[in-house]
Amino acid sequence: MxxxxxxxxxxxxxxxxxxxxxxxxxxxxxxxxxxxxxxxxxxxxxxxxxxxxxxxxxxxxxxxxxxxxxxxxxxxxxxxxxxxxxxxxxxxxxxxxxxxxxxxxxxxxxxxxxxxxxxxxxxxxxxxxxxxxxxxxxxxxxxxxxxxxxxxxxxxxxxxxxxxxxxxxxxxxxxxxxxxxxxxxxxxxxxxxxxxxxxxxxxxxxxxxxxxxxxxxxxxxxxxxxxxxxxxxxxxxxxxxxxxxxxxxxxxxxxxxxxxxxxxxxxxxxxxxxxxxxxxxxxxxxxVEWPGRLQRLTVGALAKAAPASSEIWVDGGHNPGAGMVIAETMATYEERDPRPLFLIIGMINTKDPIGFFDAFRGIAERVFTVPIRASDAGIDPVALASDAMEAGLRAEAVSSVAEALHAIGRLVEEDAVAPRILIGGSLYLVGDVLADNGTPPT
Missing domain, CATH: 3.40.1190.10 (Mur-like, catalytic domain)
Known part of the structure; x- marks a missing residue:
């Protein structure tokens, strides 16, 4: 420290x-x-x-x-x-x-x-x-x-x-x-x-x-x-x-x-x-640079752990308004370069998870919910997955971002289109991801 x-x-x-x-x-x-x-x-x-x-x-x-x-x-x-x-x-x-x-x-x-x-x-x-x-x-x-x-x-x-x-x-x-x-x-x-x-x-x-x-x-x-x-x-x-x-x-x-x-x-x-x-x-x-807001990860430890040729984005937006903006951007990317979209989401308990997830209905293939190390106010991943399902998404709770990336790898066949992965729901989670990936803000 x-x-x-x-x-x-x-x-x-x-x-x-x-x-x-x-x-x-x-x-x-x-x-x-x-x-x-x-x-x-x-x-x-x-x-x-x-x-x-x-x-x-x-x-x-x-x-x-x-x-x-x-x-x-x-x-x-x-x-x-x-x-x-x-x-x-x-x-x-x-x-x-x-x-x-x-x-x-x-x-x-x-x-x-x-x-x-x-x-x-x-x-x-x-x-x-x-x-x-x-x-x-x-x-x-x-x-x-x-x-x-x-x-x-x-x-x-x-x-x-x-x-x-x-x-x-x-x-x-x-x-x-x-x-x-x-x-x-x-x-x-x-x-x-x-x-x-x-x-x-x-x-x-x-x-x-x-x-x-x-x-x-x-x-x-x-x-x-x-x-x-x-x-x-x-x-x-x-x-x-x-x-x-x-x-x-x-x-x-x-x-x-x-x-x-x-x-x-x-x-x-x-x-x-x-x-x-x-x-x-x-x-x-x-x-202009603004780390952690629709930031694309192209190098680093977590980027290497994802399926080959994956497109990985991180964004700390955490309320329904931010969810709508991020989902709109992901939909735009889908129009020009179709890929299955997977979400890796962690949130804290002062937010509106269902309102956030609702914006991704119809465009996200699956949600993996994860804990947040940097905050003791994180929503339990099982409860968060339940919120995602209530919003109409397929969801699964896992123990970490790394485990979520491996799970996505198992779901994506070798000859299939490489996925688009969005990691977010909390700036705390994004901070953990950038630290684990070895790409902190400068």
Missing amino acids: TEAGREIEKLLALHPKGFDLSLDRITRLLSALGDPHKRLPPVIHVAGTNGKGSVTAFSRAILEAAGLSVHVHTSPHLVNWHERYRLGRKGGRGEFVSDPVLADAVRRVAEANGGEHITVFEILTAVTFLLFAEHPADVAIIEVGLGGRFDATNVIERPAVAVIMPIALDHQAYLGDRVELIAAEKAGIMKKGAPVVIGQQAEDSAREVLVATAERLSCPHAVYGQDFLAYEEFGRMVYQDEFGLFDLPSPRLPGRHQFANAAAAIRAVKATGLPVTERAIERGLVS
Whole structure:
């Protein structure tokens, strides 16, 4: 284990797990640290149920292509805690914080907290602000952890732009059981007079809440489908807003939904007023990386364990909305390259498994359900297989991803078409897979 990992494990043993949504504790802690959140570069603050990681990745890629240094905070991590903190580098690609620097920051924040009641996520968010304040950069992209209004990141007084990505049912115990209630929580990152970008929304009620909040706070706002949009034409991406039209390369991230995500990033970057050219946008779209989200595995230990010539994808999407997007992408791949689709799925007990599995009815050959090593909240594979069957899928519980791959190998005849395999249902599972495969994020 890394030095920073050991420091964080100490905190996990001392402080409660889970979420306790409030800004009081993080505000007190940041005050003890000298209010580093007030010494940040311009901030792009990103919330949403789905797509916030993608818009973060696109924004970073575009800004770095413009030669700017970009700090990035995301959560959760997949393999190592360091993934949550990418420090910008002028004229180049930002890098994950080094272990000694992260370990030192965690120790200083823990010492400033003085043993007071707090969640580990709040401590780690304070680490974000401390690192980003102490290392100069042109811009910071900060992703919300949960919700928005009472998320620990929401002490940012005036972002350069607040971005709200697609909203769907998730974390209902904390955020509400209707999309308009969840939208109201996400809209909490909007600040009076600060620009807002509203990404594509499947639910009119969510969009209406977001627009009403922006108007009430006198926030200049741009809404996908109304003020900006993107569509595919002749294998390229056309982006259009009130300022004009760009003919751009298709996004490197797979899936039709990435056109809307890329469009939100372009509009957000433009809203910051930072110097970004059309050429930088082009370069960003083709260089973007986002591990664990429709990421194809072509090398590594698990890739070798799969049947020969298999096409293997991993994706951490875990709610019904994400399931629909992933299933649509798999169906698109099936149209151009027909293969039997097998799912290897693990999920935690705060999710809606049946809603997730329902999206794959009619396109998945079989589901193998697996445990999640990295979380004690994982759904028992037998129970998860039952959920998959309730959604109309053939399912079987197994002990590991490796066993699932071997089982798929037994089902696929040697002279048959090589399968397409999707591993996902949880970012925790994807993290385990990338670690076991020997291909952690960089």
